Amino acid sequence: MKSLLLNSGVSMPCIALGSWAGSAPKERARASSWLLTGLEAGYRHIDTAGLYGTEGAVGEAIRQSGIARQDLFVTTKLPWHHTKRVRESIEESLKRTGLDYFDLYLIHWPQTLVYENDNPTPLNADGSLALDESCDFNDTWREMEKALASGKVKSIGVSNFSIKTLEQLLKTAKVMPAVLQIEIHPYLVQNELVKWCKDKDIVVVAYAATGYAVVREDPTIIALASKYNVTPTQIVLSWHIGRGTGIVTKSENVGRQKENLEVIELHEEDARRIDALDKNRRLSIKPDKQGRMFGWSFDRLGWQEEHAPHTEVKL
Ligand SMILES: NC(=O)c1ccc[n+]([C@@H]2O[C@H](COP(=O)([O-])OP(=O)(O)OC[C@H]3O[C@@H](n4cnc5c(N)ncnc54)[C@H](OP(=O)(O)O)[C@@H]3O)[C@@H](O)[C@H]2O)c1
Structure with a gap:
């Protein structure tokens, strides 16, 4: 599988299998079975997070696969309520997975939530998320840099950051983030941020990379699928890889897992047709009624x- 070289010197397989499995403990535990079919189908990069509750399932699937650790790339993320306890949180994630290092460790979100009995969604009396303003991501990044020096994580990066928050981070960072993981698909192409990262040698990884059914059903995507004789999803994923970004896609179905690994080369003019579909529309995570994303x-x-109001998204 094609890889991207990170500024840490580490090589990262450019297609990752995502492991978000909903919030029900049963579903999360069941993830080990479809993560295993993914590894058997050829994925060598798995994306998880402390917040997903699937780190244990990831470890289980890796053990069952029998694939050597050095042949795998595992990304996990620091939960937003753990930003003051980076070292402890990494140890807990390692314990859950049964691994002794992570290839990539990301700050999951720029905001800090109150740490209260390890509750990932601490609330204020009015029902809003309880933010902890006594810690900012510059403080957290210093601890991430220490974790990198410890060898328990081989590369460090961030997720859901923007040019604004990255510029703030770089005011004090000694280590440049290796990766930025954000939502990208043909309806949210993020050209400016992707270019900014390229200039700084930060590899961008797209989540919600398929763009779900709404993008699969776009007439331009359907026409290109027919032109290249591949599926609409393969057109979308090929567009990402062609522009030099990594992707994380999640599927529980072995047929779709295999489909998502088969990318092709698009002609330049077809890639530009996909760029032109941009609507600056987020499909993955919805802001709350006050227009806030997890408190910010x-x-x-x-x-x-x-540009467009948020509507229900069909997966
Ligand atoms: N950093 C962050 O804040 C963040 C946020 C969101 C997600 N992520 C990561 O990114 C991963 C993927 O995100 P996502 O699940 O939102 O996006 P996605 O992979 O683009 O979409 C997954 C959905 O699409 C379906 N699907 C997958 N491949 C398909 C195909 N070829 N044809 C038709 N349907 C297909 C899946 O259903 P089936 O399972 O039934 O195939 C599932 O419902 C997550 O698991 C997580 O690891 C990170």
Whole structure:
């Protein structure tokens, strides 16, 4: 599988299998069976997070696969309520997976939530998420840099950051993030941020990379699928790889897992046709009624307001 070289010197397989499995403990535990079929189908990069509750399932699937650790790339993420306890949180994630290092460790979100009995969604009396303003991501990054020096994580990066928050991070960072993981698909192409990262040698990884059914059913994507004799998803995933970004896709179905590994080369003019589909529309995570994403406004996140209102998304 094609790889991308990170600024840490580590090589990262450019297609990862995602492991978000919903919030039900049963579903999360069941993830080990479809993560195993993914490894058997050829995935060598698995994306998980402390918040997903699937680190144990990832470890289980890896053990069952019999694949040597050095042949795998495992990404996990620091939960937003653990930002003051980076070292402890890494140890806990390692314990859950049964691994002794992670290839990539990301700050999952720029915001810090209160740490309270390890509850990932601590609430204020009014029902809003309880933010902890006594810690910022510059503080957390210093601890991430220490974790890198410890060897328990081979590369460090961030997720859901923007040019605004990355610029703030770089004011104090000694180590440049190796990766930025964000939502990208043909309806949210993020050209400016992708270019900014390229200039800084930060590899961008797209989540919600398929763009779900709404993008699969776009007439331009359907026409290109027919032109190249591949599926609409393969057109979308090939577009990502062609622009030099990594992707994380999740499927529980072995047929779709295999489909998502088969990318092709698109002609330049077809890639530009896909670029032109941009609607600056987020499909993955919805802001709350006040327009906040997990307690932060779009302005604070440095995210552009969307051109279109958020609608229900068919997966
Ligand atoms: N950093 C972050 O904040 C963040 C946020 C969101 C996600 N992520 C990561 O990114 C991963 C993927 O994100 P995502 O699940 O939102 O996006 P996705 O992989 O683009 O979409 C997954 C959905 O699409 C379906 N699907 C997958 N491949 C398909 C295909 N070829 N044809 C038709 N349907 C297909 C899956 O159903 P089936 O399972 O039935 O195939 C599932 O419902 C997550 O698991 C997680 O690891 C990270």
